[in-house]
Amino acid sequence: MVDEPTTVEKLHKLPWAIASNASLAVFVQLTFFGSVFVLFLNELGLSTSQIGFVLSLLPFAGLLALVVAPAVARFGYKRTYITFFTIRHFVTALLLLTPWVVMRYGSQAALVFVTVIVGIFAVLRAIGVTASFPWTQEYVPNSVRGKYTATNNLASTMAGFLAISLASAVLARTTGLLGYDVIIAVGVVFGMGAVAFAAFIPGGAPQKSAPQASVAASPPKRDLRAGLSDPTLMRYLVGVGLMIVATVPLASFLPLFMNEEVGLSDSNVVGLQNAVLVGALVSSFLWGWAADRYGSKPVALSGVALRALLPVGWLLLPRHSPLSLPIATAIAFAQGIADVGWNVGSARMLYNSVVPPAKKSDYLALYFAWIGVFGGMSQLLGGRLVDATRTVRLGSGTPANPFLPLLLLGLFLPIVAAVVLRKLQDDSTLRFSQFPGLFLRGNPFLAIEAVIRYSRAGDEEAVVKSTQRLGSAHSPLTVEELLEALEDPRFAVRFEAVVAITRAGSDPRLVDALARVMEGPEPALSTLAAWALGRLGDPAGGAALEKGLDSRYRSVQAHSSRSLGVLNNRVVVPEILQRLQDETDPGLQLAYASTLGQMQVEEATTRVLALLDAASNSSSRAELALAVARIVGDEAHFIQLLRQARREPGEPGTALAQAMLALHKRLRQEWTVADDFLADFDDCAMTLARHQLEEGIDCLADITDVLAQYVSDENQQLILYTCAERMSQHGADRIEFAVLALHTLGVG
CATH class of the missing domain: 1.20.1440 (de novo design (two linked rop proteins))
Incomplete structure (x- = not known):
């Protein structure tokens, strides 16, 4: 078996993959997969059932993956992808002949013509995509998969945005099939460009068969049953299947819903895709960053939850109203956010947690076939549901909303999918229920800005300032950067990181990190860390502070004692009382007295009063008097009187x-x-x-x-x-x- 490219080579060539996918996004939006194609079929006079049948050919062809996967592996993932995607784009170009077929042979012949082209395209696409899944798993390092997916979505979204803008403008200025021909021609050109860019992506070499290689180097034998008996893969496939049924037919027929029920024009319907793309654009980085940091599952389930809310908005849309377009645009924007969350999370979960690299050919073939079956069936049933509901009349004779069944599926099936997927084991560092809380504590916008500033800061002064901002956000989103700052080789940055942690709020990892700093060889940082543990107010820091009482540095002992008082750690009261009696160092005496006063330990009163009488420094006397006042109670009253x-x-x-x-x-x-x-x-x-x-x-x-x-x-x-x-x-x-x-x- 040919060795995989190195991680350095993969990272170096990832921009080619992003460029290829961005160019491919233009092809996707302008040909078979965007709202343009649905409107094109509608212009040809196809019913919703016929449209559903034509669209179902694309996912149904995915079943071929089960048959062709071994041959694809032997031929080479990269070679297969480039060969079959090139051919499919030439086949797509045949759609440009549709107006001629209509004029020469009629609309029924055009229907057959388009269906044959879609069928051939679907077969070529299925073979190419069968190669693309394992190839993608190979050339994208797991450590940056979320970031790559987000960046890829960002570039693809921007390209798609431009494509949709072009399509909307063309349809607004043309009539009949001419505008669709122009749009499809542009899509084909960009599709060929995508294949050219893909030629520079590394990996995807042919897998040698057993006779050509040693037994040790040969690929594992094919065993589809192993995948079907893998509970992790099957649970994932069930969840994905439910999401396909919930979203694919709804996405396909949503342009018709907006056109027929809401009353939007063709150009406005196509323009809604731009709102979807803008939502994807603004959220891609955040979803990818969150997936790499917190794991796939919370991101995927967040996308599922948002997706379940969209049908409610569509059902409540005002019909044939001046408000219809702006409200539909806002919902489309939310759809873009939800779709990217689901796509980033589910894709990362598939490649990082569900599919073992050694079995990628079989597992990903099963995956592609599975989504093909569900995608095809959902398209067929979706079209038939819409047609069947058109004949339904309500009690008053009013026609029922033919798209209502699809909207209800889009509402309830994501909820079921979330229940299925939440039990998957993956690399997530927190539960889905905890994920929204990350954005509700503190200032998430300031936190994200601070994270970006920190990642770009280079010199010491800039890093110190950005570290300060990390704490000022008071957000758990900055925990990773604060932990990184604690390991910075520059003392000033580490010092500022300890201070910033006290502003960020308690987190188990931050508490553990401060405990390690306390045990370090730097008395200044150890002392500051002891203070910070008290400032955080997390009882989990008590154990480290108890150890700090025996530190070789008196300053650490003093601040450990004070922080234990802040935490009201009464376990150490007997020890602190004894230390107060025996200690001769004035600084430690003051710290122990303050600690016991903080915890209102009356047994310390006599000793603290004696220290107050002996103290020669005014600030020490004030703190000792405060310690006694705290034992009495109502600290605020004493402070106010002393200030006056x-x-x-x-x-x-x-x-x-x-x-x-x-x-x-x-x-x-x-x-x-x-x-x-x-x-x-x-x-x-x-x-x-x-x-x-x-x-x-x-x-x-x-x-x-x-x-x-x-x-x-x-x-x-x-x-x-x-x-x-x-x-x-x-x-x-x-x-x-x-x-x-x-x-x-x-x-x-």
Whole structure:
């Protein structure tokens, strides 16, 4: 067996495949597979049943794949594709003689003529497509299959958009069959161009038979029964078959529905294809990117779900109204989005998860034959359903909508297909139910923009800025890039990635990545990662933070402790209490005190008050006082009071006086204190209001000592007695004790 091309060669030649498919898209839209051909057959006077029969020849020919697959493999996938696609385009050119046949022999002869051409084309196409499936699996690397499919769809959609625009313009300016001849001629030219481009695609070499090669190198023996007994393949085929029945006949006869029921002109009906292509154009990159990142199944099922909603829109379309065209255009746009989602997801699922490379010839032959049977039968039955429904009359004598059965099939069968396909095992990293949530959290548009900017950024400053934007999107769509940024060789990028992760939101992979950073050799990043785990608020980070308490870096120990407090991880309370008693490092003492305060551990009160008394730094004193205030409760009240006391340096008396006046009302209503004490209380408040701090703090110490007796909570009583003692000792130099005392009296 000839060796496959290298991955480098495959990637280098993929643009030729994209160019070939884009050119082929023009041929497809302008000949047998677009709405143009349906209108062409309608112009010839064919009934919907006859149209369905002619169109069914194309998929039915797929049954030939079961017969010709071995010969195709021996002849070579590439050689077969180029040979038979070239011949089929010459056969297509014979359609240009249709007007002459009509004039010379009549419409019935033209029907036979067109049917024969379609039949020959279908056979040639079936043989060529039988080769194209395994060839495509070979020359597209699995790692970029979703991206390739999206890029391919993008190019094909743009080419198809131009083709449809041309067809619509031609039909608007011509009558009869002349316009269709022009359109088909252009399609044939582009079809030949597609074959020329395909000649540059690598792979597809002939498969040697056993006599020509060693047993080890020969291809595996043919066994179609193995494919039919493979539950994964059969489940996939059932799901695909249901989607074919739901979408193929509806797509074929939708132009007639728009023309007959909705009242759109031929050119407008063809123009709707442009809206479909625009929807495909704007969504191709997103679907392909999502398929490579999150797996095939969520993308495919999303397309199925969107597809199931379309018939509802078509049923509710206003008939013969000025609004008919714009609403139909909007629905067509949504159809383009849905179709690309299904095509990208299902194709990637087929090549990456369903078909083993060693059995690609047999499996893909079965696949092509299967979709041929379902496609052909759905076309035949679709046409007959439409014709049969035309004769139905409602109770009032009004004719029934002949397209209603097809619309109902398009509504319900995708739901059944989704149930079948959701049980398939593939490479998906999340469930379908989780997939929509990716686009509902944060700002998905900013996330996608940030991902694109990050992928294009090169120098350090640009990467740092783009990494910052990844976090600012607050979206799970940026997780992969953030993980990549954590591995960047530039320290500044890694540092920014840790910060950005805290904005992005919790994700199990991000938590695990931060845990690994904590265990790394860089104390700056390890410390930042410990802080980030607390900021994320995910309890899953608790285990890593517990290990961080024993880090060789004190800064990591401190931030691990603080983050455990944020997570309210009470498992570590006994250990932190012991560390608080034994620790001599001021920074770690402060961290342990803050942690215990965060978790409102009353056993830490005595030790924290002692540290508060010994602290010489004002910011340390404020944090220690906050730790005690948190144990009491209502952190916001303490912070507000402390801010007011600090707002005017040297004049905190106003804030303290206001707090005392607010407390006066509570003393009168809830506490049984004497009137003369209340008078002293008010005098103390006025002393503070006059900015006589030393005298005011002294009298506040006395008042606090008295009021402590009325407090039933022993821990709060301890705080008040300590604050009274320290206010008497330090006076106005330690304003934190006055604030803490008033806070405890106010909320305790």
